[in-house]
Amino acid sequence: xxxxxxxAPVADVGHGxxxxxxxxxxxGIWAFIGSECMLFASLISTYLIYKGRxxxxxxxxxxxxxxxxxxxxxxxxxxxxxxxxxxxxxMSSLAMVLALAAVENAEVPKKTTGDRILGNSxxxxxxxxxxxxxxxxxxxxxxxxxxxxxxxxxxxxFGSSFFTLTGFHGAHVTAGVLWLLTLLAIDxxxxxxxxxxxxxxIAALYWHFVDxxxxxxxxxxxxxx
Amino acid sequence: xxxxxAPAIAAxxxxxxxxxxxxxxxxxxxxxxxxxxxxxxxxxxxxxxEAMLIRTQLRAPNQHFLSAETYNQIFTMHGTTMxxxxxxxxxxxxxxxxxxxxxxxxxxxxxxxxxxSYWVYLLGGIVISLPIFFGLAPNGGWFGxxxxxxxxxxxxxxxxxxxxxxxxLGVSTLASGFNFLVTIINMRAPGMNLMRxxxxxxxxxxxxxxxxxxxxxxxxxxxxxxxxRFFGTNxxxxxxxxxxxxxxxxxxIFGHPEVYILVLPAFGLVSEVLPTFARKPLxxxxxxxxxxxxIGMLGFGVWAHHMFAVGMGPxxxxxxxxxxxxxxxxxxxxxxxxxxxxxxxxxRFTTASMFAIGxxxxxxxxxxxxxxxxxxxxxxxxxxxxxxxxxxxxxxxxGSLMGLFAGIYYYFPKFTGRLLxxxxxxxxxxxxxxxxxxxxxPMHFSGLNGMPRRIYTYDGGQGWDLYNLESxxxxxxxxxxxxxxxxxxxxxxKSGKIAGNDPWGAPSLEWSIPSPPPLYNFAKIPTVxxxxxxxxxxxxxxxxxxxxxxxxxxxxxPAAYEANASGKQTAEQLGIPLPYSTVKPFTAALxxxxxxxxxxxxxxxxxxxxxVLLFGGAALLVxxxxxxxxxxxxxxxxx
Amino acid sequence: xxxxxxxxxATTPAHDEHAEHHPGWSTYxxxxxxxxxxxxxxxxIYYIPSFVATPYFIPVLLTLSAIKFAIVVLFYxxxxxxxxxxxxxxxxxxxxxxxxxxxxxxxxxKVAIRTSLLQ
Numbered sequence: 005x006x007x008x009x010x011x012a013p014v015a016d017v018g019h020g021x022x023x024x025x026x027x028x029x030x031x032g033i034w035a036f037i038g039s040e041c042m043l044f045a046s047l048i049s050t051y052l053i054y055k056g057r058x059x060x061x062x063x064x065x066x067x068x069x070x071x072x073x074x075x076x077x078x079x080x081x082x083x084x085x086x087x088x089x090x091x092x093x094x095m096s097s098l099a100m101v102l103a104l105a106a107v108e109n110a111e112v113p114k115k116t117t118g119d120r121i122l123g124n125s126x127x128x129x130x131x132x133x134x135x136x137x138x139x140x141x142x143x144x145x146x147x148x149x150x151x152x153x154x155x156x157x158x159x160x161x162f163g164s165s166f167f168t169l170t171g172f173h174g175a176h177v178t179a180g181v182l183w184l185l186t187l188l189a190i191d192x193x194x195x196x197x198x199x200x201x202x203x204x205x206i207a208a209l210y211w212h213f214v215d216x217x218x219x220x221x222x223x224x225x226x227x228x229x
Numbered sequence: 230x231x232x233x234x235a236p237a238i239a240a241x242x243x244x245x246x247x248x249x250x251x252x253x254x255x256x257x258x259x260x261x262x263x264x265x266x267x268x269x270x271x272x273x274x275x276x277x278x279e280a281m282l283i284r285t286q287l288r289a290p291n292q293h294f295l296s297a298e299t300y301n302q303i304f305t306m307h308g309t310t311m312x313x314x315x316x317x318x319x320x321x322x323x324x325x326x327x328x329x330x331x332x333x334x335x336x337x338x339x340x341x342x343x344x345x346s347y348w349v350y351l352l353g354g355i356v357i358s359l360p361i362f363f364g365l366a367p368n369g370g371w372f373g374x375x376x377x378x379x380x381x382x383x384x385x386x387x388x389x390x391x392x393x394x395x396x397x398l399g400v401s402t403l404a405s406g407f408n409f410l411v412t413i414i415n416m417r418a419p420g421m422n423l424m425r426x427x428x429x430x431x432x433x434x435x436x437x438x439x440x441x442x443x444x445x446x447x448x449x450x451x452x453x454x455x456x457x458r459f460f461g462t463n464x465x466x467x468x469x470x471x472x473x474x475x476x477x478x479x480x481x482i483f484g485h486p487e488v489y490i491l492v493l494p495a496f497g498l499v500s501e502v503l504p505t506f507a508r509k510p511l512x513x514x515x516x517x518x519x520x521x522x523x524i525g526m527l528g529f530g531v532w533a534h535h536m537f538a539v540g541m542g543p544x545x546x547x548x549x550x551x552x553x554x555x556x557x558x559x560x561x562x563x564x565x566x567x568x569x570x571x572x573x574x575x576x577r578f579t580t581a582s583m584f585a586i587g588x589x590x591x592x593x594x595x596x597x598x599x600x601x602x603x604x605x606x607x608x609x610x611x612x613x614x615x616x617x618x619x620x621x622x623x624x625x626x627x628g629s630l631m632g633l634f635a636g637i638y639y640y641f642p643k644f645t646g647r648l649l650x651x652x653x654x655x656x657x658x659x660x661x662x663x664x665x666x667x668x669x670x671p672m673h674f675s676g677l678n679g680m681p682r683r684i685y686t687y688d689g690g691q692g693w694d695l696y697n698l699e700s701x702x703x704x705x706x707x708x709x710x711x712x713x714x715x716x717x718x719x720x721x722x723k724s725g726k727i728a729g730n731d732p733w734g735a736p737s738l739e740w741s742i743p744s745p746p747p748l749y750n751f752a753k754i755p756t757v758x759x760x761x762x763x764x765x766x767x768x769x770x771x772x773x774x775x776x777x778x779x780x781x782x783x784x785x786x787p788a789a790y791e792a793n794a795s796g797k798q799t800a801e802q803l804g805i806p807l808p809y810s811t812v813k814p815f816t817a818a819l820x821x822x823x824x825x826x827x828x829x830x831x832x833x834x835x836x837x838x839x840x841v842l843l844f845g846g847a848a849l850l851v852x853x854x855x856x857x858x859x860x861x862x863x864x865x866x867x868x
Numbered sequence: 869x870x871x872x873x874x875x876x877x878a879t880t881p882a883h884d885e886h887a888e889h890h891p892g893w894s895t896y897x898x899x900x901x902x903x904x905x906x907x908x909x910x911x912x913i914y915y916i917p918s919f920v921a922t923p924y925f926i927p928v929l930l931t932l933s934a935i936k937f938a939i940v941v942l943f944y945x946x947x948x949x950x951x952x953x954x955x956x957x958x959x960x961x962x963x964x965x966x967x968x969x970x971x972x973x974x975x976x977x978k979v980a981i982r983t984s985l986l987q
Binding site: 024025026030031034035037038039041042044045046048049052053055083087090091094095097098100101102105122208209212213215216219220222223227228229 | 914964
């Protein structure tokens, strides 16, 4: 029996129908994250390829004496500061996850003070942005001190690949912070609730991804010599 | 869809119909498709003119029609234009037109992003194409190898235009890649599971994955070159210890998937055209799908076959040689399946089907020379000679472009409501076939006889003269054939035969609605239960096993089908919300372009113009994005 | 009307994901704790020259980082609890990215394996 595929008197699908039951924007952000994996893979590969190939210093993990001036450059990377900023960024992911949970549960009545604190979306959005900004400040401090110590983006292969890689990452963090602050502003203006959960979720996924990229960078650039 | 805030900017306008402003603010995928189609056809003439100039210069030894310097610009722009401004946008035209219609959707996932992609393409195309009038066109080849394209060896603006133009164009492609990826995953009609999707949508699906994975690598390769040229970094500076192969690897990790991006849409179109004109379902649909997926995946593992002559060593050479040979298998399978689709069918030779069959033949020739390249020892002779030029023109001209032509003849009625003239189409086809073979076949021989690529002239008596003359004559024939196509399009758009919904008797959903479709595409989204919905309905004996047994007489068309087929009601009457028209995608595209063009001024003494463009452009971009993201896509409810 | 209910079902996606298991505060702080501990450990071993000199240093660091990466993706990004489609959209491109990095490292001679068996 030739089943009529077009003619069956089925009620029209509602507007916003999806084949998977998943929201377009969330599918989109995961596709975007996949694409960004390739972006950062290219940056990271280049850094690793050029590791140890700079003809002149300063170098990341070892000292170098400039033969023409006799100036001694100490190893340029500052592990303690970067370890701190890494920790800060990791904690920002925790804050982000709490912010999302707070938005999703905005209409659930809170019984204890602890619940109220955990459920305060403004607080956690602010904390995420604050921790992210702290990370960026550490990066800014790091970069300016490197420049003072003689490493610029033009100095050698290490400078070029390091600043470009971490700069791209930092630009992504900056965009994320601006996104979070926009969400925070909206939260103050009209409040964020379950209907906004998708938009906050997308921001959260972006934020966490930026964090995991840093996990990779911290290990491959800072800890491995 | 949840929005973040009530519109803080001016209230959104209802759907703007006509006029310049209507086109500038459109978010309708069908209009955007037309914009892509006509812009790409314009650039096809442009790139074709560049080809004619090349062939005129090379018609005989020691010609002085073009200087060496000019020749470098012309051949660079010919490649860049054809790849980025013609073939990819022609494919985009089809993605835009067909994907929502084939999957039974009313729109793409992100209509404003869709519009943005087009405007960025147009502006990027202008940025990269205008410099030729000032003798400043890019001149480092379409592949821009470093260190030649670094500031040391290419000072001046030529390569600056290339890197900036390509970065802009890359944004366009990436944006549309995400859009169509989500559309195909998420907006299929009920019952259309992945294995019931039309083949064009399947090939588009694989292509979007290739785009979102390959273009970021090109972006970074270009970023490194931009940084080297504008900010003094050392990524490609050999004096600082940089590796000249870094660019090549990054470029070809993008570049090889790119060639599949160029050809798979054409393959998809052939898979639509041949079953219709053979009156037979596509032979081996599942295998065709798996082949597409395999080509896509393997396509990321073959890139260094473009680098067999750089000295990577035997292990690398062998690895890439094997993967390249492997990828010929799924490609060959598709060729066979197309042949078996025709076999035993009742074939109608329309211009569309002739071009589709032409692709099968021409791509096979190109594929054979391709497999010959896959052997590194053989490639050492072939690389950088005209043998390679022959190969890629057979697959790109004989493959991609012929497939796209098939699509143009097949789908022009759906775009415009009118058929292209068949007799003119036949002239176009035959002249094109004869001309392109006359142009590119002799290149196999001049190449094997040692004629290098990218030379602006050559001495006579080396065994190349006759082949070059043949190629030039062929090129002129192709040029003439192309003019016939352009004339046909312009004439038929106004006075072609009215097509109706389904002039060809085709099986898929896009033919169930009027030509051109109404704004909302489908009055009622259909429920799909097979691969060939229209054949089920109108010609059940044609469907494959899923469709059911033959019916003796055509059943009466059900009422819902009539609603889709008539398209007479308006969106308001049907209660379908349509996306608002908005100029924000255009202004965002403009901001992006202006911002990146600011870098072009960085060589000037006076830094003010550069900063004005950089910050002005950035402000326009960010402002447009902010307004775009905080305003609703479409009205909440209709009436 | 079916329109409205379909509309509602499609536009409150929170229902879809949280119909499945939803991690709570206890999962979140445990993940944060593990991340902190691993990071501290990584930095700690960085400062032990005798361990750094062994061939285990790099594999250990890479493994620890992979664990951090995985738990953020699985728990904070919810991939463990969400639709398999998201997993596919991430794992596919991520795998290609890793293969690209490894391929490039081989091609540029960065991986300490004899690359010429024919000599």
